[in-house]
Amino acid sequence: MPKLKNQYPKNCRDRNQSFSWYNGKRIYHGVWGSPEAEKNYKRFIARLLENPDLPLLDDKTGEVLVSELAAGFMNYIEPQQDRTEILHFKRAIGFLVEFYGELAVNEFSPKKLKVCRNQMVKAGTMCRLQINKQCGRIIRIFAWGVEEELVRPAIVAALREVKNLQCGEQGTHDNPPRQEVPDEVVKRTLPFLSPTVAAMVKLQRITGMRPSEIYRMTAGDIDKSKEQDGLWHYVLKIHKTEKRVGFVLPDFTLKTGSS
Numbered sequence: 001m002p003k004l005k006n007q008y009p010k011n012c013r014d015r016n017q018s019f020s021w022y023n024g025k026r027i028y029h030g031v032w033g034s035p036e037a038e039k040n041y042k043r044f045i046a047r048l049l050e051n052p053d054l055p056l057l058d059d060k061t062g063e064v065l066v067s068e069l070a071a072g073f074m075n076y077i078e079p080q081q082d083r084t085e086i087l088h089f090k091r092a093i094g095f096l097v098e099f100y101g102e103l104a105v106n107e108f109s110p111k112k113l114k115v116c117r118n119q120m121v122k123a124g125t126m127c128r129l130q131i132n133k134q135c136g137r138i139i140r141i142f143a144w145g146v147e148e149e150l151v152r153p154a155i156v157a158a159l160r161e162v163k164n165l166q167c168g169e170q171g172t173h174d175n176p177p178r179q180e181v182p183d184e185v186v187k188r189t190l191p192f193l194s195p196t197v198a199a200m201v202k203l204q205r206i207t208g209m210r211p212s213e214i215y216r217m218t219a220g221d222i223d224k225s226k227e228q229d230g231l232w233h234y235v236l237k238i239h240k241t242e243k244r245v246g247f248v249l250p251d252f253t254l255k256t257g258s259s
Contacts, residue, residue, distance in 0.1 A: 063104035
């Protein structure tokens with residue numbers, strides 16, 4: 001969306017209506033010259049000064065669309081989350097906007113959330129726990145809308161009353177628990193991997209790092225100045241839970257030439 005610099009969108013006239021152009025849309029303020037139109041125009045400018053990237057309330061309906069809310073949320077969250085979580089949100093938004101993208105945000109309801117959830121179940125590509133998490137992400141989008149004064153708090157309170165899918169519910173499935181891979185299986189697999197991937201597998205086996213953490217690791221991140229007895233020092237720059245209060249990023253000591 002365009003950024004406000006030194007010039008605000010003008011208050012224009014169309015016959016007897018007051019409006020402003022913004023992001024390719026007409027934002028109507030009311031009858032030209034009326035106190036209400038002047039008040040709405042000032043509110044419109046104030047809203048842009050708060051955050052030009054937010055979806056704007058339509059002055060005729062006082063609403064934004066679900067698709068606009070989702071787009072605004074993605075602009076907000078993308079700099080904060082890792083790539084995997086962003087993909088999860090995009091997938092949840094896909095189900096949301098497929099049926100309700102053109103719906104006003106304050107018309108969304110628990111039953112509509114259940115419709116989105118039923119479509120996830122029918123798709124058959126996610127297990128029960130994943131579907132519950134996706135519904136939680138949709139609720140989080142609307143909760144952000146409350147924070148930005150785009151959604152009524154009662155909407156989010158109602159959505160949070162939707163109970164999670166329970167084990168065994170019709171149409172759902174649960175993935176089996178993840179099992180440990182025996183060392184013997186890992187050793188037999190390594191010769192079939194490329195040298196880079198094989199090294200990543202070995203490092204993950206030794207340290208317990210997440211695959212994404214190993215993927216982001218570079219030679220420049222390893223502190224060789226503390227080398228002692230063939231050991232190198234590595235501290236994670238980014239961690240999944242680093243935003244939690246009081247959390248200390250873990251470090252790893254890596255032995256050079258280990259297999």
